[in-house]
Amino acid sequence: MAPRLGRYADSHARSSPGAAVNVSEALQTRVSSNNFDAEATLSGDEITALVALAQEAPSSFNIQFTRFVAVTDTATKQRLMAAAWNQPKIGAAAAVFVLTGSLKAHEAYAVRMRAAAAAGEVPADVMERMVGMATQAYSNPVRAREESLRSVGLSGMSLMLAAQERGLASCPMIGFDPTAFSEILWLDADHPPLMVIVVGRAAAGNSPRKPRLAPADVLRIVG
Amino acid sequence: MAPRLGRYADSHARSSPGAAVNVSEALQTRVSSNNFDAEATLSGDEITALVALAQEAPSSFNIQFTRFVAVTDTATKQRLMAAAWNQPKIGAAAAVFVLTGSLKAHEAYAVRMRAAAAAGEVPADVMERMVGMATQAYSNPVRAREESLRSVGLSGMSLMLAAQERGLASCPMIGFDPTAFSEILWLDADHPPLMVIVVGRAAAGNSPRKPRLAPADVLRIVG
Numbered sequence: 001m002a003p004r005l006g007r008y009a010d011s012h013a014r015s016s017p018g019a020a021v022n023v024s025e026a027l028q029t030r031v032s033s034n035n036f037d038a039e040a041t042l043s044g045d046e047i048t049a050l051v052a053l054a055q056e057a058p059s060s061f062n063i064q065f066t067r068f069v070a071v072t073d074t075a076t077k078q079r080l081m082a083a084a085w086n087q088p089k090i091g092a093a094a095a096v097f098v099l100t101g102s103l104k105a106h107e108a109y110a111v112r113m114r115a116a117a118a119a120g121e122v123p124a125d126v127m128e129r130m131v132g133m134a135t136q137a138y139s140n141p142v143r144a145r146e147e148s149l150r151s152v153g154l155s156g157m158s159l160m161l162a163a164q165e166r167g168l169a170s171c172p173m174i175g176f177d178p179t180a181f182s183e184i185l186w187l188d189a190d191h192p193p194l195m196v197i198v199v200g201r202a203a204a205g206n207s208p209r210k211p212r213l214a215p216a217d218v219l220r221i222v223g
Numbered sequence: 224m225a226p227r228l229g230r231y232a233d234s235h236a237r238s239s240p241g242a243a244v245n246v247s248e249a250l251q252t253r254v255s256s257n258n259f260d261a262e263a264t265l266s267g268d269e270i271t272a273l274v275a276l277a278q279e280a281p282s283s284f285n286i287q288f289t290r291f292v293a294v295t296d297t298a299t300k301q302r303l304m305a306a307a308w309n310q311p312k313i314g315a316a317a318a319v320f321v322l323t324g325s326l327k328a329h330e331a332y333a334v335r336m337r338a339a340a341a342a343g344e345v346p347a348d349v350m351e352r353m354v355g356m357a358t359q360a361y362s363n364p365v366r367a368r369e370e371s372l373r374s375v376g377l378s379g380m381s382l383m384l385a386a387q388e389r390g391l392a393s394c395p396m397i398g399f400d401p402t403a404f405s406e407i408l409w410l411d412a413d414h415p416p417l418m419v420i421v422v423g424r425a426a427a428g429n430s431p432r433k434p435r436l437a438p439a440d441v442l443r444i445v446g
Contacts, residue, residue, distance in 0.1 A: 023388040072446035153376015165246040223295035
């Protein structure tokens with residue numbers, strides 16, 4: 001019987017049992033894991049809860065560019081693993097989240113905004129101005145892709161911290177063949193896979209956190 | 224006298240005074256703010272603490288692509304504001320964080336890794352393999368820019384949540400002229416400004432959080 005990963009199933013990320021994990025602690029303790037317990041699973045409800053939190057990340061005009069394909073099926077994970085340099089964590093993690101951009105998200109945004117204006121929730125002139133700016137920006141496919149890349153970063157970090165809060169291990173990955181991933185997952189060209197985040201229960205043997213550059217090496221204050 | 228923003232100066236983000244903010248709460252309560260108290264300031268130590276937490280975000284090979292220019296100087300903020308559609312939040316926020324990529328970060332990574340191997344901290348063959356892969360990937364300027372875009376998303380989300388934990392308001396911005404920003408901040412071509420995050424004390428009149436799409440609209444489970 002595969003163990004279920006409950007909300008606080010694995011306590012290594014928490015300071016005390018049952019306590020919520022604060023932001024600083026989650027940032028400082030999260031480590032990109034290579035080794036996952038292949039017997040652990042995540043339910044659809046658990047996956048949906050993680051995505052709902054990742055959805056809280058901001059986006060340009062609130063367009064919400066990030067899409068999530070969560071793979072828990074063993075056969076599909078094996079196919080994705082073969083298209084990702086055979087990295088074992090894709091096969092072993094409970095869920096493989098493939099984060100895609102959405103290059104036509106501004107069109108759905110325009111539909112939502114027009115409905116909101118029709119319902120009196122947004123003034124019509126504000127709606128027209130916002131939709132005009134968003135359409136001008138993101139009908140340019142380069143800008144749509146660049147904003148999608150920022151967005152998978154914003155959403156992906158949120159997803160990893162939400163996982164950390166639940167005692168789940170995670171690892172972001174970009175070492176995969178996006179064309180093969182699209183074929184395996186039937187993704188159209190408007191939804192390019194831009195980042196993978198594997199989530200599950202950590203197994204033994206993971207490396208410690210890697211050192212970070214000092215603030216003096218990455219920060220300039222103009223004040 | 225300008226009020227100082229202490230660690231927990233503004234309690235709207237917290238459930239109870241003095242309590243740390245957990246991840247879910249920070250994600251669910253953070254709102255992109257337009258209105259900032261122009262009298263509030265952030266010290267160099269407070270800025271450095273935020274950047275240190277943002278630095279905890281993961282990056283490909285642990286290369287650490289994101290760089291931070293934190294502007295607190297009034298005159299410089301005014302110049303940046305003029306290059307960002309005159310959006311008042313750039314002038315009013317306590318600190319304007321300009322997040323840049325670093326398109327040559329893999330070169331500094333190779334230097335660090337060689338030093339680590341020389342010190343016996345990393346096996347030489349592992350070092351050679353990692354440096355070889357990183358160099359192959361990121362000597363391609365398109366890949367370096369795309370990874371920088373993902374990285375400012377990962378780091379930027381971490382920065383905003385760290386600010387939220389401290390009771391500080393934030394807003395991510397991409398509506399600025401990157402060429403003008405580079406000129407104002409003396410940024411070379413290897414450090415393109417890719418995202419701005421303003422941080423400070425919220426003033427009155429901010430809009431409520433905007434609605435998010437339902438998980439069913441953004442998530443497919445293959446299981």
